[in-house]
Structure formats: C-alpha cells, structure tokens
Amino acid sequence: MSKLRCHISISLDGFVAGPNQSEENPLGEGGEGLHDWVVPLAAFRQPHGEQGGEVNASTPVFEESLENIGAAVMGRNMFGPIGGGAWGDEQWTGWWGDNPPYHYPVFVVTHHPRKPVEMAGGTTFHFVTEGIESALDQAKKAAAGKDVMLWGGGMIARQYLAAGLLDELELHVVPVLLGGGSRLLDSLGDADVRLEQVRAVEAPGVTHLKYRILPGTSS
Template structure:
C-alpha cells in the first residue's frame, strides 16, 4: 500500500536546522552535523545505506518547502537558481515546491522536475498523488513544510534520524502542536554509529495504535 513518508535528520534536542541560516550556511550553525550519518565516514554503514535507499528509491513524488529548495527569498526576479543538487538531483521524480511566488517548472536530468505550488500543502499533495501512480510520496522538509503536512493529516510515517548533536537553538520540527498531537506509534528502531533511526506510524483518530 502506498504511503506518505516524512523523513528528517534531527538533533538530540529536537532541531532540524541550526540558528543563523544563510546562503553559505543553509542548515544553520551546526546543522550540517545532523547529516553526518549519510555524508560522513559512516555513510556506507549498512543501516545508513538502507535508510537512504528507503528515503530516495522508488518514490512517486516528493514535496518540499522553498527554504529547502534554495536561499532565494521573495520574488524570483529572473533567478537562475535550480536547487542545491546540480544538474542531476537525487529525487528522480516530480518534486513539488511550496512557495508564495509563481515560477515555471524546472526540468533537470534523471527524471527530476521541480514544480512550484502557490496554493498550499493540500494542493501540492493532490498534484503529487496524481503523478505518483500509486507509489510512495516523500515529504522532504524543511521544518515548515513538514509541519504543514503533519497538521493537514497527510503523513503516514515519520522517520527521524536522531544524531548525538545538541544545537541549542534553530528550527524545531514539532513547534506549534497541541500536547499529544500528532499521536505516534514507534514501530522501528535502527542504530548506526552516532545516529538512531526511529520510525513512527502516525495514528489518526479512530485508528488503533
């Protein structure tokens, strides 16, 4: 059965990005350390390779926020920015980018086309579902996009890659939720050097945990 999966690297104190995000430091101070599990020396650990494969392989569509797509703010003003990932992004599927400012689609190599959605997360999800062909949909982040998807009831699973890193401040994934929401069931724990991979099933009203 197709699922909608949200996967994010997160610090031990709950931040998915550090403070002072800039074009030169897009994940904020210390934020890059959260991704050491897949870009650092342990990236070829079997558990980390499994988790990366689950995150990326075979997705029918991906949804992300504009902050994840790039550092440009406000009007695009003819910017030639095409994302952080070069001419062949790792998504290999249609990617729907939440933004307040219209932009023509950007088609790149390897099957990735960035589509820009100005009318909210529900619209982005409907478009993603229409092209996914029954395959899984990935919510890639950042934090604002992830929160919108969770609050809209669109997420089936949340995968958190919890690193032994304390950021102290920055952007939290679960800011702004009422106590006890979303209701989560821990269904898997995997371990690799310096990181715990936690998978939660999102339990919706009327479902048994």
C-alpha cells in the first residue's frame, strides 16, 4: 500500500529553514547548514553529475529515502518564489533549474491555479488548489502503487502530520541553533499525534531519527 513519507533536515531548536528567507537565500540565514551532512555524500553527488564524495553512516539513510518513490507533494513555499502570491507571467519553475532532481510527478499545494509545468528528466509540476487531501489523492494515483514523498516545507509537513495523513517521518537533526525561521512542529492545534520510533542513526554532523505515525493520529 502506498505510504506518505517525509524526510526533512531540522535544527536542534526545531527549524527547517532560518530567518529572513528570500529569493537569494531561500533557506534563510543559516539554513543552508542544515544540509551540510548530505551534500558531501557520493550518493548525493553522483545523481547531480559530480564525481567523488563520502560514504558514511548517512549513506544508507539517504539511499533509502530515494527508494520506491513514484510521486511527491510539496507546499507552495518550497516551490517558490518566496512570498507566494499570483503566478504573474508564469516564468517561475522552481529553484532547481531546467532538470529538477525529482524525475516523477510533483503536486504543489497552492491557492493560485496554474497549468502543469513539464521539465526535463521526467519531472512535471502539478498545481493543486483543492487542499492537502486532494494533492495526496492525486499523487497516490500518479505513484501507481509506489510511495509518495512529502518534500516540505515546514508548514505543509505540519498540516499533513496534524491531519493524520503522514505515515513516516524521518528527522535529520543537525546540531545547529538557528534561533528563528520556519519551525516544523509548532501549531499542531488539537491534533493527537502519536509516534513510534523506528530507529536512530548517528552520523557525521547529523542524527537520523525515523518515526512511524501510529494509526488514529488525527486533528
């Protein structure tokens, strides 16, 4: 059965992006440091056309995160541009250039309708204005039995968690303090979220904490 999975890097004080996000600095002040653990990995570099890289305890965690994914969901804030709003001339196609790293359908939750955007490498961005449940339904159909990855950002991940729609959550906890920005686990309201820890992996510059969301979790 298709699952909704989320892997996200987070600071020790709970932020998935730093303060003062902008088009020039989409992860905010200090936010790039949340991904220092993954960028040197050979498993990360090779799909981006780069040679060499490290192999360490993070390697199997990262490789597992890419397995059995048939589609994805992300929030408008992650797709960009910062500040959201109407699409204007529709020239914006995300942060990733002409060949985004996904290579499967991606469903972007937004308030503003837009025609799908086909990119190189098999990535097509679809824009969903009917809410998080509709986006997930469409993604699961597109995934054809494979899992759906929830790429973030923090606000959309929090919404899926509170709604009881998330099946797995893996936090890549980085020992930095950002002091502000986009916090992942604030404002869950009355949601009864129950987690079961699956594993903990210590690796250079990061600790990977994987949780299964227990049945019955809902808002």
